[in-house]
Amino acid sequence: MKTTFKHLAFAAASALICSGSAFASGEGWVTDFEAAKKQAAAEKKDLLIDFTGSDWCGWCIKLDEEVFSKDPFKEGVKDKFVLVSLDFPQKPENKAKLGEAAQAQNKELQKKYSVSGFPTIMLCDSEGKPFGQTGYQQGGPEKYVTHLDELRAGKKTRDDAFAAAGKAEGVEKAKQLVAALKAMKLDDDLVSSFYGDIATQIKAADPKDETGFAKAAAAKEKQEAFQKEAMGLMRSKDTDGLVALVDRTLKDEGLDGEAKQQVIMAKASAYAQTGKFDEAMKICDEAVALAPKSEAAPMIESFKGRLAKMKEKAAEAPKETKEKE
Template identity: 60%
Template sequence: MKIKPILLAAACAATLGQALAGGEGWTHDFAAAKKQAAEEDKSLLIDFTGSDWCGWCIKLNEEVFQHDPFKEGVKDKFVLVELDFLRDKSKLSEETQKQNEELQSEYGIKGFPTILLTDAEGKPFARTGYQQGGPEKYVKHLDELLEARKTRDEAFAKAEKSEGVDKAKALVEALNAMGLEDEMVASFYGDTIETIKAADPEDETGFVKQIEMKQKFGKFESELNNFARARDHEKALAHVDETLASGEFEGEQKQQVALYKGMILAQQQEFDAALKAMDEAKEIAPDSELAGRIEDFKGRISQMQAQVEASKADEKGDSDE
């Protein structure tokens, strides 16, 4: 069948209007990508990007996605999906823009670039972003993340053959293997969470307690952020002190609360008290990852203190003159 020249030109124009920053091998069509992934037994690699404004997105594209070692390294493992949030809206159809916005909301994407790895159903199993080192290193990184899916699927299969606490433990292993944010786990694995609760009513795995503590900590941080937005340091500090005194949190969560105290005191220019609070925070969980960063925080506070004292000394010198 022959295509009239005018129709062919229109089709080409539409294709150019929907040009993909990632180039050949990528698609905008999420539904089609899921279908292809299911048919070819592949995972989805979804790139949430802003290709005409986001610096790190552009670097990832130029340093990794456009190169043959990346294309060759992923072609048998992933269907590539580009969800572009362009400032120049004319380059994407309204249908594509709507799809992208809906997926951004569904997956809770707040920063760009975000790279999600999902199964053919769209359930995420890993999340990453820009990585230095070029295409070969990025492919290796993706291969490591694919192991999370393998561990997840093996744990789910084990759970299918288990009952009671053993079933719950296998499902907890599956969720932990992915290292996803709590919100994403709750959104896409809510049925798994409910199965864990039913299989382990006495919470021998400690999973339910862990979830509850994370929810409580989220509430604490939300209230603290409200005080921060209002710039009410006194109420923020009181909120932190009350929380520490309550004994509600332990370990790294308690350490984080104590760290917030040091930060608030530093904002109030109570630097000596802030440094003391930092030391107390470190003692709560001295071997934690957060504890390893506390000396850096103390260094910044000391730097702030020196700057404030130098400024006061300059002001005093000016007034003496």
């Protein structure tokens, strides 16, 4: 692992920890979340929150080295964001430098923002409500700033839609609220945690579900139930049970193409685990056909390519065994 600026900063400026300055991403970052919100409100800025693992996460280190430590990034965000570093170091000495209070705060915020991978970059308004999320991106600091600006545009669309909804009634109000949620492209758990009241308003304003919002929400609940049951069957290696679950779920008329695409891929994974590579690749083709333009389609094609290589490797294994004999 390369020595990075953030590691040197821990050693050179440890006295600043108590003041709230962070080192995981360099000078100018804040570690106290409540202080960061107050600063953002006072300066009319948003929050850029970096959930990072400074001494173990390779992609976090790359993001620091390639983007956050560069002047074009600092200049590009200085008038837009208060930078917040929430570090999750693993080395005892770095945990000690971070302090117990900061560790407790960071764990609480990790749970609050449903962060499961590192680095996670969460963009929030000064109240701490998320409007965008991202992670490591290739291309350097200038491209990353452009990417952040695109995500910030989602916040403006959100706010404009909320303002329009405040002046509307009935289905039109529901449409504006739905537009606000879609503009942010947040994970479902974040929408549920931070915008649950908006979902309630949409359903009240659109009792006949002309927007399709309630139908989509019901489909997501079914997907979550499927995923929970599917994970249990995978852990118990019950391939037949998993295949049967997939077939039952696909008959549900409440699921659209993309939802069915995700469900059917569980069957492909089950076949792959049991060495049925031809069947798994056939399922991949069926999955792509369900929603060819979905975000998942390219990943499914990539998975199919890996299956082909796994099939080749499995076919070569018996030959290698015979040669050794």
